[in-house]
Amino acid sequence: MDFYEISSSLLSISFFIYLIAVVFFGAILGKKRDERQKSKLTTIGIILTIIGFIAQVGSFIFRWMEAGHIPVSNMFEFIYFFSMCLIFAFLLIHFIYRYSIMGIVALPIAIVLIGYGSVFPTEVTPLVDSLQSNWLYIHVTTVALAQAILSISFVAGLLYLIVKVNQEVRSKETSYLELIMYFVVSVITFVILSFSFGAADYEAVFNLPENEDYTDISYTLPALIGPTDSELATTGHFYTGIEAPSFMNGPEAARKFNTLIWSLLSGLVLYGLLRLLTRKRLGAYLQNKFGKVNPDIVDDIIYRAVAIGFPLFTLGGLIFAAIWAQQAWGRFWGWDPKEVWALITWLFYAAFLHLRLTRGWHGKKSAWLAVIGFGIIMFNLIVINLVISGLHSYA
Amino acid sequence: MSVNTIKCECGHINHEGTVLCEACGKPIQGNQHLDGNDDQKVLEMRYDGSARRSKTYKRTFIDKTWAFFSSVKVGVWLIVITLIFSALGTIYPQEPFKNSPLPASQFYETEYGITGKIFYQLGFHNMYDSWWYIILVALIGISLVICSLDRYIPLRRALKNQKIKRHPTFVKRQRVVSSADKLSDENYQMIKERLEKKRYKIKEEDGHLFAEKNRFSRWGPYVNHIGLIIILVAAILRMFHVMHVDDYVWVREGETRVIPGTGHEYYVKNEKFSFDFFDPNEDERFREALEKNEAPIPKDFQTDAVIYKVVGDPVIGEEPELEEIKRGEIRVNEPLSFNGYSLYQAGNQMESEYDSISFKVNGENDQEIGEFKFETDEAPYQVELDDGTVVRVDDYYPQLEFTDNGPSSFSKFPRNPGIIFSVLKEGEEEGERFFYLAEEVIGLSEENTFSMSVSDIDKRSASGLTVKKDNTLPFFLVGAIIFMIGVVQGLYWYHRRIWIHPAENEYLVGSHTNKNWFGMKKELDEIFEGTEFNEFKDQSELK
Numbered sequence: 001m002d003f004y005e006i007s008s009s010l011l012s013i014s015f016f017i018y019l020i021a022v023v024f025f026g027a028i029l030g031k032k033r034d035e036r037q038k039s040k041l042t043t044i045g046i047i048l049t050i051i052g053f054i055a056q057v058g059s060f061i062f063r064w065m066e067a068g069h070i071p072v073s074n075m076f077e078f079i080y081f082f083s084m085c086l087i088f089a090f091l092l093i094h095f096i097y098r099y100s101i102m103g104i105v106a107l108p109i110a111i112v113l114i115g116y117g118s119v120f121p122t123e124v125t126p127l128v129d130s131l132q133s134n135w136l137y138i139h140v141t142t143v144a145l146a147q148a149i150l151s152i153s154f155v156a157g158l159l160y161l162i163v164k165v166n167q168e169v170r171s172k173e174t175s176y177l178e179l180i181m182y183f184v185v186s187v188i189t190f191v192i193l194s195f196s197f198g199a200a201d202y203e204a205v206f207n208l209p210e211n212e213d214y215t216d217i218s219y220t221l222p223a224l225i226g227p228t229d230s231e232l233a234t235t236g237h238f239y240t241g242i243e244a245p246s247f248m249n250g251p252e253a254a255r256k257f258n259t260l261i262w263s264l265l266s267g268l269v270l271y272g273l274l275r276l277l278t279r280k281r282l283g284a285y286l287q288n289k290f291g292k293v294n295p296d297i298v299d300d301i302i303y304r305a306v307a308i309g310f311p312l313f314t315l316g317g318l319i320f321a322a323i324w325a326q327q328a329w330g331r332f333w334g335w336d337p338k339e340v341w342a343l344i345t346w347l348f349y350a351a352f353l354h355l356r357l358t359r360g361w362h363g364k365k366s367a368w369l370a371v372i373g374f375g376i377i378m379f380n381l382i383v384i385n386l387v388i389s390g391l392h393s394y395a
Numbered sequence: 396m397s398v399n400t401i402k403c404e405c406g407h408i409n410h411e412g413t414v415l416c417e418a419c420g421k422p423i424q425g426n427q428h429l430d431g432n433d434d435q436k437v438l439e440m441r442y443d444g445s446a447r448r449s450k451t452y453k454r455t456f457i458d459k460t461w462a463f464f465s466s467v468k469v470g471v472w473l474i475v476i477t478l479i480f481s482a483l484g485t486i487y488p489q490e491p492f493k494n495s496p497l498p499a500s501q502f503y504e505t506e507y508g509i510t511g512k513i514f515y516q517l518g519f520h521n522m523y524d525s526w527w528y529i530i531l532v533a534l535i536g537i538s539l540v541i542c543s544l545d546r547y548i549p550l551r552r553a554l555k556n557q558k559i560k561r562h563p564t565f566v567k568r569q570r571v572v573s574s575a576d577k578l579s580d581e582n583y584q585m586i587k588e589r590l591e592k593k594r595y596k597i598k599e600e601d602g603h604l605f606a607e608k609n610r611f612s613r614w615g616p617y618v619n620h621i622g623l624i625i626i627l628v629a630a631i632l633r634m635f636h637v638m639h640v641d642d643y644v645w646v647r648e649g650e651t652r653v654i655p656g657t658g659h660e661y662y663v664k665n666e667k668f669s670f671d672f673f674d675p676n677e678d679e680r681f682r683e684a685l686e687k688n689e690a691p692i693p694k695d696f697q698t699d700a701v702i703y704k705v706v707g708d709p710v711i712g713e714e715p716e717l718e719e720i721k722r723g724e725i726r727v728n729e730p731l732s733f734n735g736y737s738l739y740q741a742g743n744q745m746e747s748e749y750d751s752i753s754f755k756v757n758g759e760n761d762q763e764i765g766e767f768k769f770e771t772d773e774a775p776y777q778v779e780l781d782d783g784t785v786v787r788v789d790d791y792y793p794q795l796e797f798t799d800n801g802p803s804s805f806s807k808f809p810r811n812p813g814i815i816f817s818v819l820k821e822g823e824e825e826g827e828r829f830f831y832l833a834e835e836v837i838g839l840s841e842e843n844t845f846s847m848s849v850s851d852i853d854k855r856s857a858s859g860l861t862v863k864k865d866n867t868l869p870f871f872l873v874g875a876i877i878f879m880i881g882v883v884q885g886l887y888w889y890h891r892r893i894w895i896h897p898a899e900n901e902y903l904v905g906s907h908t909n910k911n912w913f914g915m916k917k918e919l920d921e922i923f924e925g926t927e928f929n930e931f932k933d934q935s936e937l938k
């Protein structure tokens with residue numbers, strides 16, 4: 001076995017350990033508050049999480065040894081490092097608050113992220129010249145850690161909303177909460193689909209006779225939407241014959257659009273099934289399961305995660321980033337989309353901190369803000385990297 | 396502005412607009428609405444009920460402006476508006492990133508259609524240095540200064556003037572409180588010891604106890620706001636050219652060029668430009684990734700540079716006398732610096748120009764009669780071969796193109812040379828003509844005794860260097876450091892106070908922390924555990 005294989009195996013191992021840990025955390029649902037804290041199940045859940053974490057760190061180290069540079073330089077590596085930081089941040093908060101119910105929200109999010117990251121190419125890639133700097137290590141790792149800690153405020157916020165949103169009547173709040181559930185479900189179905197078709201080596205190739213730069217484009221999911229002005233070159237593959245509208249720029253756009261439609265549709269199917277099974281809004285179903293939590297503690301975690309994460313983000317996402325940019329390009333700030341989104345994240349959490357100074361912004365409102373903040377982080381991580389490319393674009 | 400005062404029953408003289416007496420904390424009647432204490436059991440303690448200008452004076456225009464900018468609500472709105480515009484600016488690339496020869500007026504519409512046109516017409520393509528974006532940021536700056544002054548001064552005064560003995564109402568209306576019917580001396584001592592252990596500073600007077608720690612953390616926000624202001628000032632300074640030089644220069648291998656932006660004072664020579672790509676066959680680990688990638692992944696670019704300074708005053712138009720001052724390698728991430736300027740490896744044109752082309756000349760019966768090297772920088776000229784045959788360069792087009800008027804050169808850079816030679820027998824005036832283009836030689840005469848062929852080609856690369864001088868960097872750095880200190884000071888420490896108040900027939904405890912009530916309650920439980928005090932009550936718990 002070489003380092004690369006050891007690393008991959010350890011990652012799979014940690015993935016399954018996290019899954020088992022969720023089961024243990026889940027088993028405390030519905031119990032009374034006091035029982036939960038003392039329950040053996042919680043302890044086992046935490047121990048499993050720690051073991052999974054160690055395995056994941058091991059996987060990270062082996063990959064590092066294989067590549068010869070810190071593995072945070074492409075989409076797969078970054079998401080996977082981010083999920084590791086998320087687990088770390090969860091453990092950190094756990095040891096401050098000993099509030100184990102957080103695990104039932106934090107771990108599934110980390111698991112979904114690992115799954116999502118694994119959809120991207122997993123080979124080790126060499127570092128382009130501009131990334132060959134020690135500041136890369138420092139900048140990327142602090143940013144990922146900071147974003148993970150900030151995400152804990154989302155975890156707490158989601159928990160708060162699940163428990164506190166009034167599920168007796170339908171309202172804007174219940175709808176938004178369902179929207180979050182639907183997003184999570186869509187990511188899950190996307191990962192499942194990608195892996196199923198990947199395992200079957202599905203590949204449909206489109207020819208682009210009129211395009212000068214690209215000759216063909218290959219789809220790994222059946223084509224609901226084909227590229228503009230294209231012909232399906234392989235036989236026996238499903239194709240609706242619908243082409244992407246021409247305003248979508250570049251043939252890759254059509255493929256990404258196809259993937260998006262697949263995720264949203266399949267998400268809809270799974271979401272619908274779950275609704276049928278539970279006969280409730282998913283939010284209402286979860287609220288029932290979760291029972292009571294201490295809103296003061298959860299609210300405190302929402303704030304504290306931001307209070308810890310914000311300075312760290314400033315340091316990694318703005319200051320270290322600026323130092324590195326100064327060294328690499330001679331300008332510490334250049335309004336590159338990625339930089340602008342780091343600024344947006346920073347401004348958002350600054351606004352969050354200021355709103356906390358005002359009466360009436362604790363509790364549910366803070367929880368919604370934490371959700372928006374996570375939305376910004378994910379947008380920055382996924383949409384900016386994949387769609388709006390700039391200097392930092394990975395994929 | 397007249398300063399009225401309010402005298403509290405404890406004797407302390409407070410400024411107009413004070414909500415809680417600075418000394419004893421007794422709520423001052425008639426001012427409770429200022430902090431919203433009327434309808435709340437728990438007193439608003441964020442600024443200790445001190446008299447803030449923005450809450451006190453609301454008459455003149457200046458008062459109103461002051462009140463406007465010191466409102467956190469306004470501050471948050473400014474931040475949110477800036478945030479939204481910043482985001483809108485990333486929908487399409489900003490003008491400097493558009494990467495197209497089309498002018499902006501056409502680019503956005505051609506590329507993105509109607510939405511692109513709107514983007515352009517709203518001026519979003521130059522969002523971040525548009526005047527209104529700068530004004531937004533400036534408003535944030537103004538708001539920062541005013542709100543900080545509005546709060547810092549009265550808060551500092553209030554914290555300085557606080558007395559150990561507080562009014563019972565003040566203690567009772569804190570957020571987390573407790574009481575006891577009696578308190579043994581022993582337990583009192585134990586509480587004191589525990590407080591000391593937790594690093595509280597303790598003061599006592601007539602049986603009243605006041606414990607306080609980490610007051611400095613209250614200044615965190617003001618420190619961080621100062622850091623931000625320094626950064627904003629640095630950003631303004633950077634707009635002036637004295638403080639900031641940003642230029643670009645292409646230097647070919649072997650060439651020496653003046654460095655723009657230095658007032659003709661410095662020259663750079665590119666001795667050698669080398670580059671390296673990752674090779675899939677060399678590195679097994681990366682093979683899969685490299686083979687998937689169509690474009691090669693660059694590994695390293697490097698310019699071996701020499702920096703010269705002009706001796707004496709530079710005179711434009713005259714060949715300057717140069718003196719070497721520095722020599723070194725410039726790489727991505729490793730700029731070369733001299734006298735405040737830095738050169739960054741930014742661009743490359745690899746083997747884009749011909750440095751020299753060597754030719755072989757054959758005479759009758761294809762017998763070789765000589766070889767010569769054509770240097771693109773020295774043309775046109777003629778050479779004499781060993782047997783007396785002369786090769787004359789008649790025409791030279793560094794970057795050949797064919798127009799209606801025949802061959803001509805697109806630029807003076809030898810990117811695609813075209814050369815017309817005459818080969819003359821010894822002593823003759825007319826010879827045979829040959830045309831070199833695209834690395835081949837074609838005979839132009841009808842019958843040739845001579846023939847020419849290319850025997851060697853030497854290409855050269857050009858290196859693109861960014862020239863930078865930024866005197867504002869230290870300001871940004873200092874601002875950033877102060878900001879970080881302030882943020883950490885304000886967010887990682889908490890200002891905590893505990894009052895033990897002997898009332899008529901009971902002991903009261905009130906406590907205050909500026910944040911992290913969870914930690915405060917835990918600490919209180921630890922301090923008062925095993926004493927006569929009842930369990931602590933949080934009077935504003937979330938339901």
Ligand code: HEM
Nearest residue numbers: 350353357464465466467469470535538539542616882885
């Ligand atoms: C991007 C700009 C800004 C940043 C990054 C920033 C940052 C901060 C931070 C980190 C805190 C500490 C928060 C806490 O302790 O929870 C704070 C507090 C504060 N900020 Fe700002 N701030 C900014 C702009 C403003 C503006 C425009 C105002 C004007 C209204 C303002 C008013 C305040 C006030 C009143 C406090 C609380 C002070 C206290 O607790 O005594 N800030 N700021």
